[in-house]
Amino acid sequence: MTDGAQSLGIGMVGHAFMGAVHSHAWRNVHRFFDVPLSPRLVVLGGRDEQRTKEAAARFGFESVDTDWRAIIEREDVDLVDICTPGDTHADIAIAALEAGKHVLCEKPLANTVAEAERMAEAAARADARGVRSMVAFNYRRVPALSLARRLVAEGRLGELRHVRAVYLQDWLSDATSPMTWRLRKEQAGSGSLGDIGAHIVDATQFVTGQVITGVAGMTETFVRNRPGAGGAEEAVTVDDCAVFHGSLSSGAVATFEATRYALGRKNAMRIEVNGSRGSLAFDFEAMNELWFYDGDEPGETAGFRRIIATEPEHPYVSAWWPPGHGLGYEHTFTHEIADLLRAIGDGQSPEPGFADGLRVQRVLEAVESSAADASRWKPVEE
Amino acid sequence: MTDGAQSLGIGMVGHAFMGAVHSHAWRNVHRFFDVPLSPRLVVLGGRDEQRTKEAAARFGFESVDTDWRAIIEREDVDLVDICTPGDTHADIAIAALEAGKHVLCEKPLANTVAEAERMAEAAARADARGVRSMVAFNYRRVPALSLARRLVAEGRLGELRHVRAVYLQDWLSDATSPMTWRLRKEQAGSGSLGDIGAHIVDATQFVTGQVITGVAGMTETFVRNRPGAGGAEEAVTVDDCAVFHGSLSSGAVATFEATRYALGRKNAMRIEVNGSRGSLAFDFEAMNELWFYDGDEPGETAGFRRIIATEPEHPYVSAWWPPGHGLGYEHTFTHEIADLLRAIGDGQSPEPGFADGLRVQRVLEAVESSAADASRWKPVEE
Amino acid sequence: MTDGAQSLGIGMVGHAFMGAVHSHAWRNVHRFFDVPLSPRLVVLGGRDEQRTKEAAARFGFESVDTDWRAIIEREDVDLVDICTPGDTHADIAIAALEAGKHVLCEKPLANTVAEAERMAEAAARADARGVRSMVAFNYRRVPALSLARRLVAEGRLGELRHVRAVYLQDWLSDATSPMTWRLRKEQAGSGSLGDIGAHIVDATQFVTGQVITGVAGMTETFVRNRPGAGGAEEAVTVDDCAVFHGSLSSGAVATFEATRYALGRKNAMRIEVNGSRGSLAFDFEAMNELWFYDGDEPGETAGFRRIIATEPEHPYVSAWWPPGHGLGYEHTFTHEIADLLRAIGDGQSPEPGFADGLRVQRVLEAVESSAADASRWKPVEE
Amino acid sequence: MTDGAQSLGIGMVGHAFMGAVHSHAWRNVHRFFDVPLSPRLVVLGGRDEQRTKEAAARFGFESVDTDWRAIIEREDVDLVDICTPGDTHADIAIAALEAGKHVLCEKPLANTVAEAERMAEAAARADARGVRSMVAFNYRRVPALSLARRLVAEGRLGELRHVRAVYLQDWLSDATSPMTWRLRKEQAGSGSLGDIGAHIVDATQFVTGQVITGVAGMTETFVRNRPGAGGAEEAVTVDDCAVFHGSLSSGAVATFEATRYALGRKNAMRIEVNGSRGSLAFDFEAMNELWFYDGDEPGETAGFRRIIATEPEHPYVSAWWPPGHGLGYEHTFTHEIADLLRAIGDGQSPEPGFADGLRVQRVLEAVESSAADASRWKPVEE
The missing domain is CATH 3.40.50.720 (NAD(P)-binding Rossmann-like Domain)
Incomplete structure (x- = not known):
C-alpha cells in the first residue's frame, strides 16, 4: 500500500x-x-x-x-x-x-x-x-497457472499440439441430494458447463494465448429429478456433465470435460498442455504445484518436474510467505483484485475483460449447439 | 506346472x-x-x-x-x-x-x-x-486393471457415470524422426487410433463390463511428411492422434484420447471410472498401483487410496514375489498366456476372443467415420 | 463473530x-x-x-x-x-x-x-x-494434522510403533548466502534444531498424545563461516542440521531430522506414524492432504488413501470454502488464534501452553546434550 | 548372446x-x-x-x-x-x-x-x-538407482550433505503372525538390520561412492514372542527395527531406519541424497522412477523431476522394452547376473565383491554395538 x-x-x-x-x-x-x-x-x-x-x-x-x-x-x-x-x-x-x-x-x-x-x-x-x-x-491468478502462461509465452513448450482440460467435482454424485438454483436453467443458464466448464475454457485460452476455433460435444443429465424445497420432486433442467473436443487457432487439439459426478474428485480443475519442446500439467487439488517437462533436457535426466510455485520468482508470491509455505484458494481473488486495482490506478484495461468473458460464452454456446445436433462440429464465432 | x-x-x-x-x-x-x-x-x-x-x-x-x-x-x-x-x-x-x-x-x-x-x-x-x-x-492382465474389473463387477463403484481413458506416448513429438511402417495406412490400418486407442477401448469395455454404443470424434495428423528410408520425404497416411467421446450401454459418458505427441508421457495408458459408490484410477506408468475411492467411507476418512497391487489377494500376483516387489510390462503377457493355456486345457473359450477384437474394431471404425463427418455421432453396430 | x-x-x-x-x-x-x-x-x-x-x-x-x-x-x-x-x-x-x-x-x-x-x-x-x-x-492447526491427532486419539492406528519426522528446508544450501541472526547462538539459541526441529518434536507429541522419553543424536554445521553485514566472514555458531532418534512413552521408536540443506525441499515438514492398526503420513508441502492406511481393510483394497482435508467434517474447515478449495500456510495461525480467543472467552487454558513449550525445550536440550556426548542416549526429564 | x-x-x-x-x-x-x-x-x-x-x-x-x-x-x-x-x-x-x-x-x-x-x-x-x-x-541394479550412482559420480549433486535411507516393510505388524527362521538370531544373525538394513547401507555406499565412517543407533523388538511350529510361544531373538545415524567419509550426515512394522509400507526401500548442487530421491515401491532436483536450474523452473528410468539412455534398459514399459523386481537379478557373467568373461572382479559385503557387515556390527551401549557413537573400522 x-x-x-x-x-x-x-x-x-x-x-x-x-x-x-x-x-x-x-x-x-x-x-x-x-x-x-x-x-x-x-x-x-x-x-x-x-x-x-x-x-x-x-x-x-x-x-x-x-x-x-x-x-x-x-x-x-x-x-x-x-x-x-x-x-x-x-x-x-x-x-x-x-x-x-x-x-x-x-x-x-x-x-x-x-x-x-x-x-x-x-x-x-x-x-x-x-x-x-x-x-x-x-484461476488465472493461481501462481502456478500464471507461471504456466508465462512459460508458454516464452516459447518453452514450442509449438502446441495438445490441451486436455477437465474440471471434476463430485457434489452431485449423491442422487438424493437436494435441488439448488444451480440446477435450474433459468437462473444458472447451464449446469456444469457454465459453472466449471467456463473456467477450463478460459484457462485454456489464457495459458495457450490462443482461442478455441471450433468444438464438438455432448452433455448428459444423470439425475433428472431432485427433492425440491417442499419435498416434492423438481426437474433438473441443466446438464450434469459436458464433454467436448475442439481446435485451437494454431491447430492444436483440445479435450474438455466438466462434471460434478466424478466421485472423489473434489475440485480437480486440471489442465495439461503438450508442445513440441515441453509440456505442462496442473491440478487445482495441488494448487501450489506446476509440473513441467522440458523436452530440451537429454533423455537421461528428462522428467516432469514438480515446481512448487511458492518461490519469489513466481507470479504474486513475493507478496506472501517463504518458499514452501503454500497459498490457498482465496489468494487467487486477492491477486485478481490487486491486478484490477493496479489497472484502474494505471488507467489501463484489466484482463480478463468482458470481451474475454464473451469469448468463453461463445465456446459454451457452441458446445450446447453441438450437443443438440448429434455432436456435430460447430465453429466458434470470432 | x-x-x-x-x-x-x-x-x-x-x-x-x-x-x-x-x-x-x-x-x-x-x-x-x-x-x-x-x-x-x-x-x-x-x-x-x-x-x-x-x-x-x-x-x-x-x-x-x-x-x-x-x-x-x-x-x-x-x-x-x-x-x-x-x-x-x-x-x-x-x-x-x-x-x-x-x-x-x-x-x-x-x-x-x-x-x-x-x-x-x-x-x-x-x-x-x-x-x-x-x-x-x-493390459487386461495387468494385476491392477484386473483388480479394477473385479471391483466394478462386485458393485463397489455402483452405477457408472464416467470413464475417462487416455493413452499418451511421445515418440513422434520430434517432427524429424523417421518414417516407420506404423505411419503407413496400408500396413498399420490407422495410427494412434488402432495402435494405442484400441487398448483403451478394450480396457474400457473390459473394466466396465459394458460396450460402447456410440462415439463422436476427430483425428489429426500434426506432421504430414517424415524422412523415408532413402532420405526422401514420405507422406504420413495415418492419424497422429484421435480424440472422441462416447456412451456406454448403461448411459455412462466416456472420453478417449490416443496420441504419440504428449511430450513427456512415455506410456501413459490411463483409465478412470466414476460411479455412484466409488471411483477407480489407473496409469500404466505406475502399473503396480490402482487408486480406489470408496464412496461408502465417511467424509472424514474418504480418499483415493493407492492400492499397491502386489498382494497375494490380487490377480496373478501369488505366482510371483512378496508384497511391494513390483511386476513389469512383460508379466502381462505371461498372465495372458497362462490364461490361454488354462482355457485350452479346460476346453473353454479364452477371453478376449476375436469377437471382442471385432467389437473394438467397430468402435475404431465408428470413430474414423465420425471424424470424417464433422465429428457427428455414430452408433456402434452391435 | x-x-x-x-x-x-x-x-x-x-x-x-x-x-x-x-x-x-x-x-x-x-x-x-x-x-x-x-x-x-x-x-x-x-x-x-x-x-x-x-x-x-x-x-x-x-x-x-x-x-x-x-x-x-x-x-x-x-x-x-x-x-x-x-x-x-x-x-x-x-x-x-x-x-x-x-x-x-x-x-x-x-x-x-x-x-x-x-x-x-x-x-x-x-x-x-x-x-x-x-x-x-x-502446525497443530493444519487441518490435516489436527485430523491426524483425532484419528490417533480414536484408536484408528492401534498401538503405535513408529514415528518418523523430518523438517527439510534448503535456504542455506548455498554456502555463499549471507549471515543472519538465525545463525547466531546468542540470538537464536540453536539453528535448525530450535527453529524447525522444535516443530517436529511438538508435532510428534501432539499427534501421538505421548511424550518423548529419551533421545540420542548428532548435529552438524556444514558451512562454518558466512559473509556478514560488512562483507567480513562471520562464524556460524549454531547447528546446520540435527538428526536424532528417541522413544515415546509407549515404547514406540521415533526418528527426527531437521535441516536447511535439503536442496529442493522447501518446507517439507513431514511426519509418518505407524501403528498396529493403521498408519498416517503428512507433508506440509502438500498441506491439505493426510495419507491414511487403514489396516482393518482387507488386503485386496487396502492402501494409503489421500484424504484431501478440505471437507466440512475436517477440523477448522467448515469456516472456509467448499471441498477441494485448499487452505494455505496462514490459515494455521487464524485457527490458532480462534482457539486462543475461545479459550480466553471460555475461561480455559489454551493448548499448547508454556508447559508444552517447556517439554519441547527439554527434548531439544537432551538432543544437544547427546550430540555433545558422542550421541549417547539422554533421558528427557519429565 | x-x-x-x-x-x-x-x-x-x-x-x-x-x-x-x-x-x-x-x-x-x-x-x-x-x-x-x-x-x-x-x-x-x-x-x-x-x-x-x-x-x-x-x-x-x-x-x-x-x-x-x-x-x-x-x-x-x-x-x-x-x-x-x-x-x-x-x-x-x-x-x-x-x-x-x-x-x-x-x-x-x-x-x-x-x-x-x-x-x-x-x-x-x-x-x-x-x-x-x-x-x-x-538393488544396485535397479536402473533408477544405478542412474542415481551415475549422476552423483558425474558431480551433478555437488558436495553431499545428507543421505536419508529407510527400508520399510510391514509383514510383522500383526503380532499374531507366526515364528520364522528370520526371527531366530542363530539362523538369521539379526532381524531387520541384516535383512533389509543391509540393503540401505550398501545402497548408501554405492550411490554416494563413500563409506560410512561411524554410526549411533538403537534397535527394538516390539513383539517378543510369536507362535512357533507346534503352537507354543517361541521367543523372537532378533531386532524388529533398527534406527541409526552416521557420517560418510566426506562429512555428510546420514540417517537410516529398517523395520517390518511400518504398516502399509510394503517394500519401501527409499533413499534420498542432498548435495550442494542437486538432490535425488528413490522409492522401490515406484522402482522405475528416480526423482532429481537440479539446483543449477533457475528458481522459476526448478523442481524435483520424476525421471521414468525406462529410456534407452538409462542403465540396463536398452535390453528390454520401449520407454514407459516398466521393469519389475526380478530384473534387478537379471542385471546383476549379466554383470557377473561379463566380469567372469572379461577376467575382472565383479562388484559388489565380498569386500563390499564385509564393509556392510562392519556397519551393521557397529550399529549393534552402539545399540548395546546406549546409542554411543561407534567408528566403523576400515
Whole structure:
C-alpha cells in the first residue's frame, strides 16, 4: 500500500460463497500488495435485509441495501462487484458501467451469448471513458497457472499440439441430494458447463494465448429429478456433465470435460498442455504445484518436474510467505483484485475483460449447439 | 506346472518387439503358473531368413521358416502366435484356425471391420471344434486393471457415470524422426487410433463390463511428411492422434484420447471410472498401483487410496514375489498366456476372443467415420 | 463473530515474517470463526521507529512503540503477542503475564530450558488468575494434522510403533548466502534444531498424545563461516542440521531430522506414524492432504488413501470454502488464534501452553546434550 | 548372446524365494543381454530331497543334491549360487572358492564380521587365481538407482550433505503372525538390520561412492514372542527395527531406519541424497522412477523431476522394452547376473565383491554395538 493511497468505495451485490471470498480479498489486498487504491467496503446488497445485515457485519461492510440500483447510484461507490447468479449479471453490470462505476463480475459472464454481447459492448464503451471492467476468472491468478502462461509465452513448450482440460467435482454424485438454483436453467443458464466448464475454457485460452476455433460435444443429465424445497420432486433442467473436443487457432487439439459426478474428485480443475519442446500439467487439488517437462533436457535426466510455485520468482508470491509455505484458494481473488486495482490506478484495461468473458460464452454456446445436433462440429464465432 | 504336463508346440510369426515379449512369456509361464500345457518353442517365422535365425537363437526357438503357410502346416505346431503388422492378421489367423491350430493374435485384431468380421466368424467355427483363439489385449492382465474389473463387477463403484481413458506416448513429438511402417495406412490400418486407442477401448469395455454404443470424434495428423528410408520425404497416411467421446450401454459418458505427441508421457495408458459408490484410477506408468475411492467411507476418512497391487489377494500376483516387489510390462503377457493355456486345457473359450477384437474394431471404425463427418455421432453396430 | 463481541486489545512485539502472519490472523479471525472476542490491533512494537510505523500501517495497527515494556503497561492492551527472536521471549512473556496480559508467544518458547522453566512457572501462576498463555506451534492447526491427532486419539492406528519426522528446508544450501541472526547462538539459541526441529518434536507429541522419553543424536554445521553485514566472514555458531532418534512413552521408536540443506525441499515438514492398526503420513508441502492406511481393510483394497482435508467434517474447515478449495500456510495461525480467543472467552487454558513449550525445550536440550556426548542416549526429564 | 557362447554350469544351494528369483535370472539373462557365457542350470541343492526335486522341475535344473559339498565338487559346476540363510554362507562360499568355483552369495554376506572377514580373505585369494565372487546386493541394479550412482559420480549433486535411507516393510505388524527362521538370531544373525538394513547401507555406499565412517543407533523388538511350529510361544531373538545415524567419509550426515512394522509400507526401500548442487530421491515401491532436483536450474523452473528410468539412455534398459514399459523386481537379478557373467568373461572382479559385503557387515556390527551401549557413537573400522 502506497502511503496516502486514495480509497475506492466498493458496492457488492450478493453475499453467498463468492461474496465471502471477494470480501476477504477486498479487506486484505492492500496489506500485501502495493496497490494505488485502498478498498473501502461501503455497501453490501442482498434481497433479504436481515441476512444481508448479518453478512455485512461478518464481511466488514459499512451498510446494506436490498436494491442493487440504489447501490449503483451511490456517490461513495466507485466499483460494483457482482457476486449474484448469472441471470442478473447483464442488468447490473450494464447499469453500473453506464453509471460510471468500475465493475468486477463473477463468471460466467452471462447466461447467454446475447447478454454477454451486450455486456461486452457496454464494457467497451465504458472503457473508452476510463471505466474499467473485469470478469472474475480467478484461476488465472493461481501462481502456478500464471507461471504456466508465462512459460508458454516464452516459447518453452514450442509449438502446441495438445490441451486436455477437465474440471471434476463430485457434489452431485449423491442422487438424493437436494435441488439448488444451480440446477435450474433459468437462473444458472447451464449446469456444469457454465459453472466449471467456463473456467477450463478460459484457462485454456489464457495459458495457450490462443482461442478455441471450433468444438464438438455432448452433455448428459444423470439425475433428472431432485427433492425440491417442499419435498416434492423438481426437474433438473441443466446438464450434469459436458464433454467436448475442439481446435485451437494454431491447430492444436483440445479435450474438455466438466462434471460434478466424478466421485472423489473434489475440485480437480486440471489442465495439461503438450508442445513440441515441453509440456505442462496442473491440478487445482495441488494448487501450489506446476509440473513441467522440458523436452530440451537429454533423455537421461528428462522428467516432469514438480515446481512448487511458492518461490519469489513466481507470479504474486513475493507478496506472501517463504518458499514452501503454500497459498490457498482465496489468494487467487486477492491477486485478481490487486491486478484490477493496479489497472484502474494505471488507467489501463484489466484482463480478463468482458470481451474475454464473451469469448468463453461463445465456446459454451457452441458446445450446447453441438450437443443438440448429434455432436456435430460447430465453429466458434470470432 | 503340473508334472507330466503335455507339451504345446508354438509356431510364432513375427519377431520384432511383440515377438520378443511373447517368447519370454512362452518360455517362462510354466515356471510360475500351474498350467496344463508346457509350451515348446517349435518354429519362428520371418521374412528375412538370417535375421529370423538370429531372433530364434535369442528367443529360444528350435527352427525358423520364412513362409508362414509352412508353419501352419507343421504337425508339431499346435498354436500359432501372430506378432506381425495388422495387414497380415486376417490371412494368417483364418488359415491357422482352419488348419486346426489355436491362435493368439496381436491387436488390433485387423485393419478393417470386414477383416475382423471374417476372423471372428472363423474363430467361432473353430471354437465349436475345440480350436481356441485369443486377441492379445495384454493390459487386461495387468494385476491392477484386473483388480479394477473385479471391483466394478462386485458393485463397489455402483452405477457408472464416467470413464475417462487416455493413452499418451511421445515418440513422434520430434517432427524429424523417421518414417516407420506404423505411419503407413496400408500396413498399420490407422495410427494412434488402432495402435494405442484400441487398448483403451478394450480396457474400457473390459473394466466396465459394458460396450460402447456410440462415439463422436476427430483425428489429426500434426506432421504430414517424415524422412523415408532413402532420405526422401514420405507422406504420413495415418492419424497422429484421435480424440472422441462416447456412451456406454448403461448411459455412462466416456472420453478417449490416443496420441504419440504428449511430450513427456512415455506410456501413459490411463483409465478412470466414476460411479455412484466409488471411483477407480489407473496409469500404466505406475502399473503396480490402482487408486480406489470408496464412496461408502465417511467424509472424514474418504480418499483415493493407492492400492499397491502386489498382494497375494490380487490377480496373478501369488505366482510371483512378496508384497511391494513390483511386476513389469512383460508379466502381462505371461498372465495372458497362462490364461490361454488354462482355457485350452479346460476346453473353454479364452477371453478376449476375436469377437471382442471385432467389437473394438467397430468402435475404431465408428470413430474414423465420425471424424470424417464433422465429428457427428455414430452408433456402434452391435 | 457473535454480535456485540467484546474487543480484545492486541499489543504485538516484532514485525518481521511472524508479525505479518500473526497480524493477518488477528485481522480476519472473527470474519470466519464465531469467536467471543473481537481483536483490536492496538499497538505494534519494534526497535526502529520508522520501520515499525511502516509495518503498523501495512498490518493495520493503530500505533507503535519502541519499548516493549510500555506496550505491556498499556491499559488498552489485553494480550501481548511475542514475535521476536527467542532470546527476548522470557523477559517479555514473564513481564506481560505478571502485568495481567494474556500472552501468545512464538516458538521455540525460549533459548534454554532454564528460561522455559521460568516461563512455564509464570504461566502457571498467571493461569490460576485467569491470565492465559499459548505457544505458537501453528502446525497443530493444519487441518490435516489436527485430523491426524483425532484419528490417533480414536484408536484408528492401534498401538503405535513408529514415528518418523523430518523438517527439510534448503535456504542455506548455498554456502555463499549471507549471515543472519538465525545463525547466531546468542540470538537464536540453536539453528535448525530450535527453529524447525522444535516443530517436529511438538508435532510428534501432539499427534501421538505421548511424550518423548529419551533421545540420542548428532548435529552438524556444514558451512562454518558466512559473509556478514560488512562483507567480513562471520562464524556460524549454531547447528546446520540435527538428526536424532528417541522413544515415546509407549515404547514406540521415533526418528527426527531437521535441516536447511535439503536442496529442493522447501518446507517439507513431514511426519509418518505407524501403528498396529493403521498408519498416517503428512507433508506440509502438500498441506491439505493426510495419507491414511487403514489396516482393518482387507488386503485386496487396502492402501494409503489421500484424504484431501478440505471437507466440512475436517477440523477448522467448515469456516472456509467448499471441498477441494485448499487452505494455505496462514490459515494455521487464524485457527490458532480462534482457539486462543475461545479459550480466553471460555475461561480455559489454551493448548499448547508454556508447559508444552517447556517439554519441547527439554527434548531439544537432551538432543544437544547427546550430540555433545558422542550421541549417547539422554533421558528427557519429565 | 554371442553365438557359440561357452556354457557356465550353475550349482545353486537353496530354493526358496531367492532361489526362485535367481533361477529366473539364470534362465533368461542371455535372451536379453550379450553375455559371454551361457548359463546351464546343472544342479539344485536343498535339504529335503522331494521338495528340492519339485523346485528343480519348476526352476529348470537338471538334477538335485541334498549335500552342498557334493555340488561344489562336481566338475560340471562352474559357479555356486548361495541362496540359503546367512548362517551357512561362510562355509559354503569359502569351500566353493577354494574348490575353484565362482560364487554368487546372497546378502547379508554373513551373520558376523568374523565370518565376513574370512569370506573376504578367501575371495581375495580366489580372485588372484581368476575365481570370482559377488554379493547379491541386487538393488544396485535397479536402473533408477544405478542412474542415481551415475549422476552423483558425474558431480551433478555437488558436495553431499545428507543421505536419508529407510527400508520399510510391514509383514510383522500383526503380532499374531507366526515364528520364522528370520526371527531366530542363530539362523538369521539379526532381524531387520541384516535383512533389509543391509540393503540401505550398501545402497548408501554405492550411490554416494563413500563409506560410512561411524554410526549411533538403537534397535527394538516390539513383539517378543510369536507362535512357533507346534503352537507354543517361541521367543523372537532378533531386532524388529533398527534406527541409526552416521557420517560418510566426506562429512555428510546420514540417517537410516529398517523395520517390518511400518504398516502399509510394503517394500519401501527409499533413499534420498542432498548435495550442494542437486538432490535425488528413490522409492522401490515406484522402482522405475528416480526423482532429481537440479539446483543449477533457475528458481522459476526448478523442481524435483520424476525421471521414468525406462529410456534407452538409462542403465540396463536398452535390453528390454520401449520407454514407459516398466521393469519389475526380478530384473534387478537379471542385471546383476549379466554383470557377473561379463566380469567372469572379461577376467575382472565383479562388484559388489565380498569386500563390499564385509564393509556392510562392519556397519551393521557397529550399529549393534552402539545399540548395546546406549546409542554411543561407534567408528566403523576400515
